[in-house]
Amino acid sequence: MTARIIDGKQVAAEMRAELKAEVARLKEQGIIPGLGVVLVGDDPASKSYVTAKERACEEIGIYSDDNRLDASISQRELMALVEKMNGDPKINGILVQSPLPDGLNEPEVVLAIDPAKDVDGFHPVNVGKMVIGEKAFWPCTPHGIIQMLIHSGVTIEGADIVIVGRGNLVGKPLANLLIQKSNMGNATVTVCHTRTKNLSNHTKRADIVVAAVGRPNTITADMVKDGAVVIDVGVNRVEDATKKRGYRLVGDVDFETVKEKASLITPVPGGVGPMTITMLLYNTVESAKRAAGLDV
């Protein structure tokens, strides 16, 4: 079997078109969703993520308040900026790009963000609400994966899902969302990590395998069953002298061989990545609607 490729860019484009129409409707009611963006330092990867997020905001009509700060900023100044955005009615979502430079206390910054504006879904209040199944901002990458599965016609309810990786950004929240008693959950989930004994025993029986590891070729063809759905979250740089920049991006899955066995598979790049930004836009629009007292 050769897998159908799940085109993350296509699914993201469909969702962004819906969001753009919604933003236009909100504007007719005088509501303009706003995202406050904070980038500290000059890490090239962070810069490109922030630029992509701001461009995506612009494309669908979300106002973005761009704050690019020198790495020498103090914790106090950064906290003051977050407080200012907490109180700014034009800002519905606050995004502080991670990782912060050494010397800044990231957990403290996340805690300072008003949970009602925590569109990344990282604040412990939102994490706690998500775990107990209350309305909350869901973290963007796990939510994007679920939306991508739904848009691709994959049945989540009752599926045997194996997630490889238990990180706070992807593995852990995704597992929590997928076990919720809800129409986006109801799956049976196993979470694997470096201490898992015989990883392939788990992955081989899964209907859906999600790799969120950060290591190329962690999932090979012999580790998945025929017809499995394979979602590759990993983003890894491997040296490639044929590329101008000297490297190319690959996921955690050995794409070329696994695609011959899976029924559906996501590529890297062009799979999960575009969905992550889309769900940030989604959360910002939701936040604007909640702030305006619209029933969401």
Ligand code: NAP
């Ligand atoms: P993380 O917090 O470092 O977690 C990685 C997890 O992988 C850990 O739980 C680790 O196990 C597990 N692991 C590492 N090697 C393993 C192995 N050989 N076998 C089984 N498990 C193994 O990373 P993350 O933040 O979740 O990110 C994971 C990947 O997703 C990275 O490549 C990241 O760049 C990518 N990512 C992509 C997006 C996107 O939008 N496309 C968003 C977020 C992250 P232990 O816990 O035992 O150490």
